[in-house]
Amino acid sequence: xxxxxxxxxxxxxxxxxxxxxxxxxxxxxxxxxxxxxxxxxxxxxxxxxxxxxxxxxxxxxxxxxxxxxxxxxxxxxxxxxxxxxxxxxxxxxxxxxxxxxxxxxxxxxxxxxxxxxxxxxxxxxxxxxxxxxxxxxxxxxxxxxxxxxxxxxxxxxxxxxxxxxxxxxxxxxxxxxxxxxxxxxxxxxxxxxxxxxxxxxxxxxxxxxxxxxxxxxxxxxxxxxxxxxxxxxxxxxxxxxxxxxxxxxxxxxxxxxxxxxxxxxxxxxxxxxxxxxxxxxxxxxxxxxxxxxxxxxxxxxxxxxxxxxxxxxxxxxxxxxxxxxxxxxxxxxxxxxxxxxxxxxxxxxxxxxxxxxxxxxxxxxxxxxxxxxxxxxxxxxxxxxxxxxxxxxxxxxxxxxxxxxxxxxxxxxxxxxxxxxxxxxxxxxxxxxxxxxxxxxxxxxxxxxxxxxxxxxxxxxxxxxxxxxxxxxxxxxxxxxxxxxxxxxxxxxxxxxxxxxxxxxxxxxxxxxxxxxxxxxxxxxxxxxxxxxxxxxxxxxxxxxxxxxxxxxxxxxxxxxxxxxxxxxxxxxxxxxxxxxxxxxxxxxxxxxxxxxxxxxxxxxxxxxxxxxxxxxxxxxxxxxxxxxxxxxxxxxxxxxxxxxxxxxxxxxxx
Amino acid sequence: xxxxxxxxxxxxxxxxxxxxxxxxxxxxxxxxxxxxxxxxxxxxxxxxxxxxxxxxxxxxxxxxxxxxxxxxxxxxxxxxxxxxxxxxxxxxxxxxxxxxxxxxxxxxxxxxxxxxxxxxxxxxxxxxxxxxxxxxxxxxxxxxxxxxxxxxxxxxxxxxxxxxxxxxxxxxxxxxxxxxxxxxxxxxxxxx
Ligand SMILES: Nc1nc2c(ncn2[C@@H]2O[C@H](COP(=O)(O)OP(=O)(O)O)[C@@H](O)[C@H]2O)c(=O)[nH]1
Ligand SMILES: [Mg+2]
Numbered sequence: 061x062x063x064x065x066x067x068x069x070x071x072x073x074x075x076x077x078x079x080x081x082x083x084x085x086x087x088x089x090x091x092x093x094x095x096x097x098x099x100x101x102x103x104x105x106x107x108x109x110x111x112x113x114x115x116x117x118x119x120x121x122x123x124x125x126x127x128x129x130x131x132x133x134x135x136x137x138x139x140x141x142x143x144x145x146x147x148x149x150x151x152x153x154x155x156x157x158x159x160x161x162x163x164x165x166x167x168x169x170x171x172x173x174x175x176x177x178x179x180x181x182x183x184x185x186x187x188x189x190x191x192x193x194x195x196x197x198x199x200x201x202x203x204x205x206x207x208x209x210x211x212x213x214x215x216x217x218x219x220x221x222x223x224x225x226x227x228x229x230x231x232x233x234x235x236x237x238x239x240x241x242x243x244x245x246x247x248x249x250x251x252x253x254x255x256x257x258x259x260x261x262x263x264x265x266x267x268x269x270x271x272x273x274x275x276x277x278x279x280x281x282x283x284x285x286x287x288x289x290x291x292x293x294x295x296x297x298x299x300x301x302x303x304x305x306x307x308x309x310x311x312x313x314x315x316x317x318x319x320x321x322x323x324x325x326x327x328x329x330x331x332x333x334x335x336x337x338x339x340x341x342x343x344x345x346x347x348x349x350x351x352x353x354x355x356x357x358x359x360x361x362x363x364x365x366x367x368x369x370x371x372x373x374x375x376x377x378x379x380x381x382x383x384x385x386x387x388x389x390x391x392x393x394x395x396x397x398x399x400x401x402x403x404x405x406x407x408x409x410x411x412x413x414x415x416x417x418x419x420x421x422x423x424x425x426x427x428x429x430x431x432x433x434x435x436x437x438x439x440x441x442x443x444x445x446x447x448x449x450x451x452x453x454x455x456x457x458x459x460x461x462x463x464x465x466x467x468x469x470x471x472x473x474x475x476x477x478x479x480x481x482x483x484x485x486x487x488x489x490x491x492x493x494x495x496x497x498x499x500x501x502x503x504x505x506x507x508x509x510x511x512x513x514x515x516x517x518x519x520x521x522x523x524x525x526x527x528x529x530x531x532x533x534x535x536x537x538x539x540x541x542x543x544x545x546x547x548x549x550x551x552x553x554x555x556x557x558x559x560x561x562x563x564x565x566x567x568x569x570x571x572x573x574x575x576x577x578x579x580x581x582x583x584x585x586x587x588x589x590x591x592x593x594x595x596x597x598x599x600x601x602x603x604x605x606x607x608x609x610x611x612x613x614x615x616x617x618x619x620x621x622x623x624x625x626x627x628x629x630x631x632x633x634x635x636x637x638x639x640x641x642x643x644x645x646x647x648x649x650x651x652x653x654x655x656x657x658x659x660x661x662x663x664x665x666x667x668x669x670x671x672x673x674x675x676x677x678x679x680x681x682x683x684x685x686x687x688x689x690x691x692x693x694x695x696x697x698x699x700x701x702x703x704x705x706x707x708x709x710x711x712x713x714x715x
Numbered sequence: 716x717x718x719x720x721x722x723x724x725x726x727x728x729x730x731x732x733x734x735x736x737x738x739x740x741x742x743x744x745x746x747x748x749x750x751x752x753x754x755x756x757x758x759x760x761x762x763x764x765x766x767x768x769x770x771x772x773x774x775x776x777x778x779x780x781x782x783x784x785x786x787x788x789x790x791x792x793x794x795x796x797x798x799x800x801x802x803x804x805x806x807x808x809x810x811x812x813x814x815x816x817x818x819x820x821x822x823x824x825x826x827x828x829x830x831x832x833x834x835x836x837x838x839x840x841x842x843x844x845x846x847x848x849x850x851x852x853x854x855x856x857x858x859x860x861x862x863x864x865x866x867x868x869x870x871x872x873x874x875x876x877x878x879x880x881x882x883x884x885x886x887x888x889x890x891x892x893x894x895x896x897x898x899x900x901x902x903x904x905x906x907x
Pocket of ligand 2: 087088089100101107108130
């Protein structure tokens with residue numbers, strides 16, 4: 061959708077458009093349709109945590125599109141709600157596209173009404189029209205538009221249907237200025253009118269729609285009340301109103317207002333949508349029953365996770381081997397001509413650049429791509445929330461709830477998205493606990509170490525044992541943190557998305573984009589790292605650094621002194637550790653310099669010891685430097701402690 | 716049980732607006748008990764119309780609180796301890812103000828307390844109407860935002876085993892709710 065305008069024209073009236081709506085209604089899908097970008101789409105609530113921006117040029121107008129995180133309400137229970145609320149209030153958006161799930165109109169309109177309370181310039185994108193008609197729901201967009209007083213456009217985000225019409229309406233709406241709210245019941249309206257009256261006579265004039273401020277005060281909203289801290293008279297008068305309203309209804313004020321909105325959205329939805337035929341008990345429902353079944357559900361979960369890991373190990377292993385071989389051949393092929401050209405350059409180029417690229421692709425492609433391919437399937441079908449449902453009681457044992465499973469699973473791919481995904485938890489405390497746990501989960505790069513060292517030289521059972529040990533440690537630490545940070549854990553409240561068939565094309569596309577991101581991030585570091593080691597090896601300084609670490613590596617862990625190189629480069633990226641080790645010892649046959657017991661200890665330490673630099677950066681951003689440091693120190697201590705114990709146990713066992 | 720009769724009175728009051736002696740008799744309260752209620756000043760009769768006295772209100776609230784404790788929220792535990800308020804506050808992580816609010820709602824709850832069950836106990840396939848939530852404003856607010864406002868019909872879809880959550884249908888959406896929360900949401904099952 062980017063028909064190029066005549067030059068200069070597009071600069072004239074830039075328009076800003078925000079996408080707002082409930083989680084999982086297709087906001088990001090619409091964003092992608094409009095901008096041609098690739099914002100993460102998936103069938104589970106909570107995946108878009110960061111605001112994304114893109115630009116579209118339509119009919120000569122530059123239109124900035126902003127994808128906001130999904131929310132159910134504009135109260136301030138969650139950070140996402142605060143972000144969206146502040147954004148809408150700022151008036152930065154010329155138009156707010158409120159994406160609405162046509163199959164759950166009543167619930168979705170609850171947010172719409174709140175957007176209208178803020179006089180937001182709303183255009184409704186009535187999405188999922190295909191699923192609505194499949195469910196026998198007939199919607200009258202014109203009637204809906206009249207009742208709400210805003211334009212309504214039927215769209216199907218996955219096929220792009222209705223996008224042109226949507227942009228037409230957005231353009232038209234952008235010229236019209238602020239919107240208008242709808243009126244609630246007489247009685248609540250009289251309370252709103254009274255409060256607005258008080259507000260008009262107050263000295264303080266916040267730059268927000270006066271009725272919205274009134275409603276928020278009646279809802280006892282802490283953030284809005286704070287604005288009026290200086291006007292005690294006003295707060296007292298409003299409080300008296302609020303109390304009389306509560307006495308009349310016998311419910312807390314926020315509940316009264318919420319009920320009022322729901323009764324209006326119920327009326328509007330009821331008048332605008334009808335169930336043409338009773339929905340038949342579909343296949344989807346039966347599958348859902350099976351997936352969440354008390355016995356079969358868990359069996360299926362185990363099988364799915366089993367298949368996931370088996371495929372990664374097996375398929376990743378083969379592909380990794382083939383790519384390694386190919387690069388090995390390439391290096392052999394290049395060796396003579398390069399060395400004869402210039403020995404120093406040849407050495408650095410081969411061991412640094414070519415070897416680094418080879419290492420990056422042999423890791424990124426097989427393991428990461430396989431993981432993301434399978435994860436995308438789970439994501440798009442809507443299986444993840446089902447797994448969260450099944451694992452809720454287990455997660456409660458470590459003070460979290462079912463949703464925590466999702467970032468944990470992401471952690472097996474890469475710790476970075478896993479850390480960001482921790483925002484799926486509601487409170488700071490839960491986010492911190494989960495953040496400290498997901499970094500302990502072996503990401504793809506650590507999978508390579510587990511499989512490449514323990515798996516290859518000790519046996520696949522040893523590799524599996526390390527996975528199990530890691531999981532046990534994660535659960536134990538979780539339990540410990542739960543005890544250390546005591547507080548009532550928040551219970552699970554999660555919308556279950558409908559199950560959907562996945563499309564192979566979408567899955568492949570997602571896999572490609574995620575893999576690409578990874579390669580872009582990893583490749584420069586790996587190549588640079590390989591280059592540095594090759595250079596350091598050439599200059600003979602490496603031994604100095606490595607021996608400085610020997611009290612830990614040799615003294616405590618009983619490892620060969622050279623493994624220090626892995627610890628150092630593991631800081632940058634975990635996959636570098638192995639590559640550097642191989643470079644240092646000049647062989648990829650680790651059996652030549654480590655006993656099986658040493659290999660196990662080495663693997664355990666590498667899996668636990670520290671988040672890589674990218675993860676550390678994300679930890680700082682998500683939790684602040686102090687907590688990030690605390691998590692890192694915990695990892696180092698844990699790695700050395702567990703490594704030490706493992707060494708002692710293995711020595712005692714005579715290995 | 717005088718309390719039962721008071722509960723019946725309360726329900727009739729909601730549905731009829733004005734409750735007369737014969738309404739209560741029709742609803743199965745026998746005449747002797749009714750006289751006893753009036754004699755003990757729990758109900759007050761003027762011109763054939765019955766009203767709850769403040770003493771009656773206190774007895775009713777006490778009964779509701781006891782029933783809530785012993786039969787709905789803390790089943791299988793010891794009976795309600797004397798300092799019930801503190802007990803409630805610590806068990807449900809709510810402060811005194813919230814608890815007071817809850818008492819106020821409990822007092823005017825328009826159904827017989829005996830009709831309520833924790834959402835958790837609703838059998839699969841059954842529908843119930845949300846009546847009371849025992850919890851702080853945060854919890855109540857989150858539930859409201861997802862559509863679980865008082866009076867909303869919720870249908871139990873399935874439950875996970877072993878302390879797991881339940882799945883509900885609310886306003887044509889499906890929502891999973893942890894067991895702890897589901898035990899604090901009191902619903903009135905609909906008669907099928
Ligand atoms: N059938 C159907 N599925 C859709 C439509 N729009 C989005 N989806 C799917 O709904 C899920 C959520 O979409 P997403 O864009 O990530 O929603 P967001 O959370 O609002 O950003 C994804 O699985 C999409 O493929 C639509 O119009 N029809
Ligand atoms: Mg999104």
